[in-house]
Amino acid sequence: MDVGKIFAVGSRERMFQLKARRDAGLDSPRWQPPHYFTCKKCERRATRQTWASTLYVCPNCGHHQPIGGYYRLSMVLDHGSFRELDGELQSKNVLDFPGYDEKLEAQRAKTGLADAAVTATGKVGGVPVVAAVLDSRFFMGSMGTAVGEKITRAVEFAARKDLPLIIFSASGGARMQEGIFSLMQMAKTSAAIQRFQAKGGLYISYLTHPTTGGVTASFASLGDITLAEPGALIGFAGPRVIEQTIGQKLPQGFQRAEYLLDHGFVDQVVPRSEMKATLTRILKLHTQGRKHGA
Template sequence: MNVGKIFALSPRERAFQLKARRDAGTDNPRWRAPEFFTCKKCERRATRQIWASTLYVCPNCGYHHPVGGYYRLSMVLDHGTFRELDGELEGRNVLAFPGYEEKLEKQRAKTGLNDAVVTAYGKIGGVPAVVAVLDSRFFMGSMGTAVGEKITRAVEYATNKHLPLIIFSASGGARMQEGIFSLMQMAKTSAAIQRFQSKGGLYISYLTHPTTGGVTASFASLGDITLAEPDALIGFAGPRVIEQTIGEKLPKGFQRAEYLLDHGFVDKVVPRGEMKQTLTQLLQLHTQGRKRGA
């Protein structure tokens, strides 16, 4: 999907597409010198426009680079259906942690985000759904009070509207500057997911690189269906920490998406180019099944 070729239908859609192009790094006027992007794995180098055309999947080695929240939403949502939820919510320095407010402001200026998650209502293959995307560019997608609150509100919106829920996780874990308030979000989001599922809601958890720490130990692991991007790092503690703790060498590929697929933690590893098609199939199957059941 080339977001640069989409014509907005409304001011809201136009603003969304501008944010998606900014996330993809393709929002510069054409007269400017092209900006280059280098693959972190094989060091292939090309313009950002070329990388955007491949959805930031390296055409040389297949490495799936992390992408911004609005850009990912532009890949999966049907054109013209995006409606952001709770976009004004932002993190606060709840513990008066030294220097945290300044760091928050720098992150907002750098990414254009209020915090590390974007939540939205939209349609995927014609099926209405609620979608949340954690953005690893903002404090490594760490979960603080604002992230926990936005995720919880998105789940509750899906519950009240009887809509499927999809959460794309990408996180380094809990945000240390918010201490126990950050850790409380694990229980808060998990409880909201449990209430949603107890009412028959479909929750698809989509794990991207990296998904670790408190996010893995809470809502990311609670999906009715769990998908993952190729080679995504998924786990609680990192492999080096585990090796140092147990004093043993871990198996090759440990905590990668393919390893977790082989061991039953993930239902399917889905390349980014197949992401919308896979979600469309799952959502349409779910809604058709509900209609037959009714």
């Protein structure tokens, strides 16, 4: 048995869990006063520890708060299976956009992320997968060149290794500081998904709050199976923009996950507490089907 390999896996898992705890706001020394978090919907206030115990789902109103990429992966991936892909890949100021370099550095310092996407391999319920998460804390999960490249590389890795692909989307759309280069990522990621699916790969798209703009108009809408968290805002343009454009009032709950489920855009709305169990069930059905030649 390779002791060095065991040590490497243990170190990697410890670093992953530290990042997940940081995302959840639980990495402060115990002697410090408790940090509080307020629900963005009902304004209920409780300690971070209380919110972490509910997976950042409000115990008062059920609102699913946005969560960090490493924290989400820690909920989904089997213990000890996490291995990050392209962890150091970062956006560059390709257009010399004024102030963009400083804003990138500020975002990296604030979030501890290289950019708005985290990609990794691991296991879900014992099934090997490739998983990607867009983190809305970094420029609202906007898709620039680094995010597009990381997603594309993750898709291509899944294709090479013949692994299922799960992408958790949360985005405000294309990153305006990168102009046409950010818009190009829509075609780039969509083409990668098409090649992956043409080879028979399973792609599960998991939409979280909010999933909008160019991400919705590209890879987020191309899943073989599309899941969504309760109450997630999903669409291209926001409801206020649409109302101003068409001069009409939109239906109640328009562009929310439940509305899209009723209209056939989403296959299932899955509460966060059921996230791993649901993914495990889908992956095992897929794996068993392939074994039996289905």
